[in-house]
Amino acid sequence: MLRIVSWSKQRSIYFALGLFAVSPVAFPVVSWAADPPVSTQWGVVNEPQYPGTICTTLTAELQSTQGSLDAVDADGKLTHPDQERLQAAINACTSGAVKLVIGEGTKDAFLTGPLTLKSGVTLWIDKGVTLFASRDPKDYAIVDVGTASDCGTANDSSKKTCKPLIEATETKNSGIVGEGRIDGRGGSLLLSGDNAGKRSWWDVAWQSKQGLKQHAFRLLQINGGADFTLHDITLMNSPNFHVVSDGLDGLLAWGIKILTPSAVYTEPGYACPEGSTPDKLTPATCFTPDTVKNTDGFDPGQSSRVLLAYSYISTGDDHVAIKAGGKKPSTQMTFAHNHFYYGHGLSIGSETNSGVEDISIYDLVMDGFDSPNGNGLRIKSDSSRGGKVSNVIYGDVCMRNTRYPMIFDTHYSDKQGNLLPDFSGVTVRNFKYMGSKAYGGGYLVFRGLQQDGQYLPLGLTLDTVQFEGKQPVILGSPQISANDKPSYANITLGLGPVSFADALKPDSATRFKVTNLMDGMPADDMDCSAAFVPFSTVLEGAPI
Template sequence: MNAKSFSQKLLARAMCASLGTMMFATAFAATTVSSLGVQTSWGTISEPTLPDDSLVCAKVPATQKPVNGLLDASVDADSSKSAPDTKSIQTAIDNCPVGETVKLIAGNNGQSGFLTGPITLKSGVTLWIDTGITVFGSRNPADYDSGLGICGVANTNGASSCYALFNGNHLTNSGIIGGGVIDGRGGAVLSKGPNAGIRTWWDVAYQTKIAKVTQHNPRLLNINGGSNFTLYGVTLQNSPNFHVVLDGLDTITAWGIKILSPSLAYSKPGYACAKGTTPDTVSGAYATCFTPETVKNTDGFDPGESSHVLLAYSYISTGDDHVAVKAGSGSGSQHLMFAHNHLYYGHGLSIGSETNTGVSDMTVSDLVMDGHDSAQSVGIRIKSDATRGGLVNGVTYQGVCMRNVRQPLVFDAFYSTAKSKTKYPSFKNISVSNFHDTGSTAYGGGLAVFAAYSKYPLQIALNNVQFDGAQPTTSMKGHNGSPSVLPANVAFTFGPGAVSLAKQLEQQHGGGVSFVDGITQNPAPVDCSNAFVTYSTVSPNAPF
């Protein structure tokens, strides 16, 4: 494709995105109306519904009484009694007929909690966690250990050693639904193994930041292969590792979910942890307070290498990527829609860093991001390097409100110091339209990264992209082996709506940068006055 046809194509896409986005972006009213469904490239997806009680094969009553989101340490001080509810939940799932649902409900005496080890989900069976119910994960690493005997430690062994709390392989027509909570107890002190009484799961994870070791912590939900998986209404929080990993599936619907780490149970309001209580300042003893910056590798929603993926009307705040779309093996990731979501602390709605097998047909629509001025806050991001790069093609961001984010825009083919340059990243047909960043108290306009290889230039269209006040820093010295001055190797197309950083990009850049100026309009920035929602208003577990 020549430069002219590429520019014409992106301009056309940007104009269509502009018209479509203006229908809801003005006041983000659509974020409160989910009954209309979500239009995707593969059809309209309606909000899931809870099943009729006639389809409930078993109701399992809770046995535990949590207080302020915690189970008393005496409940599972004896590591041999660390997961008393595993059998009852697993048996109900195993015995449930295909097409029916297992429902976790309150106990007869006010119990609202379950305490369990790993659970294996079943094809055709849905798990319903009722509103007010919390499923707590065991704090005994032995319950999760896959046979290597190292779950719950950090060492130089890179093997996978822990089962997730909820597991599944090649599932069809399954899911987890309801208004309840899955809590991985990432801030709870481990009850067995070398770190018993010394470290929490998150302390184990933090060791990877101060030494060259691998953490061996369980995920909350891990599904490998299958089709038609649904997450609806459930909260997933305090995972020792990634929260949701759905790899190699066709058709995922995640609607109205909440992902949060750390919750108020393991922190203070506003994450105002006292000096000496967090993992980075505690030596030889476990931490007693956590912030998003100290709960490492707690990715929110990772669809892995899946297709026909919808994440809608959801809320995510974590210590790592909000979303991580990957393509490291198999047939890549394609047909993804992220609509009407609110993101808070975290490292971005990301593609990569593995893009080997390709990512295509991805849309981000009606996105609200509030990074709370975290030093690690990232907005929208595509990241890869020359050891795991591939084609990322046809990604559209339309209708974005953002504030207090240190790195609002990142398109980086030099994500790491690649040693073997054989798999170059290529980012094509990327468009950002109706984007409004209201600024950051700590970082002003923040940092915008546009970096690619000369043989594989970044192709990106910006339409009605507005930063209030200070513009983001765009001209920077190279990093991780990139050209010495950035932006570098980028084909920019501007318009039809104004781009507040256009002049800056045109004046300050490195080599291989071209511009097509198609700005013919000067629209008002997207109205973000009603966009930002305090997380605690939708989840009482949130510290902010």
């Protein structure tokens, strides 16, 4: 049995650099006591090393105030003063890193609009440095000839209108590393357009609750290519998704932190004053994870050889969303030694039509803080975007304070079509739930598909799954109705015990089948006592 242990990684890096390098200069590769290697489907992966070649070192010329840069660009005159020199340094680098460091005195900030990475180039954001995003929608606008951009607004259009802050297209061996931060400033008031001074990006996103579609930028978009590395970097306060890959072969994310909203836009413990959040006030003056919509943490889509390891995520939507809505399947992905907090789950879907297979999740710690929107392990789709999901293994999971510890649901929405979701070969092994003050044992949703004469049952194995104290309620949808029974599923129990086995009743009317292979032996005591780590112990200034 794997004992779940949490380490607070402390590193001291000693690295002598010149003040400014016009041409690439080779330095010794930085080394430290690395995290233990991770076993994946494609081999053993070691913690990445920092680049040994620095093309250019850029020094910060701006000063943040308590984690904010709003005072610097309040007049709207300099919305991206560092963009040109950052992009020029990236363009001039042929192989190596563009490193951002603290400037004269305590100057610690860069302010930029969209940047484009290139093959062989790594953006290195040093400890104590923050790369802030412009809060002017014009800087991200995708403009058609003769029309204005909708970026920074919410309306009925589904058209993409905002460029990402950082984009990599068909690159090889690129990345973003360093112990610094990238801040999307999602809660800062916009500087131009219809919402100038009236709404932040997150206020615009909240309009989606009124049936509109928000137009906001993503923090990092990786389109195609191979072997992209994220190492140690913190990504925070994105107006929309934080990290998205599409058609990428080889994504290594190691020791990253994703936090939204940060302490700049909230109160300790997310204890916002009554009436200050976007559901009550526009513009909002305080935000919580439940009021920053569509801020997914890590979304690998149509990609392969993806590893997320030793990382920490707390956000307002999916912690992870493995999507497969394009031409390629999503396959060979490993998620190991991670800690998740607020969020909507380690999810597969909702787009699964190009197929998801060979997914391994182990040594996962989840603390949902009793959010009403909190999910744990989740597979979601519907007949408008469904496909085959198979060979998914969750192992050695410690969880608490999560309303829905497991949701495997083929009816994520009421949308209809002929792309039928088919979830099979799903295993949850060595899972321990520590309870919830608000929701007791929480709710489990098991719902396969029967549509137009086709029967595609959920194929799920539960092996050594233990809930302490109050046991979960088993449902057929997230609607929490006593008459809402699990349906169209083949559930296998064992060999290890399942604490709520007695609640899993076969039902011929709903084609809910249960096969009991439990061997009667007691479960090994899975030790979760040291698993739960406050986010503030790994990221200075985190509100939880």
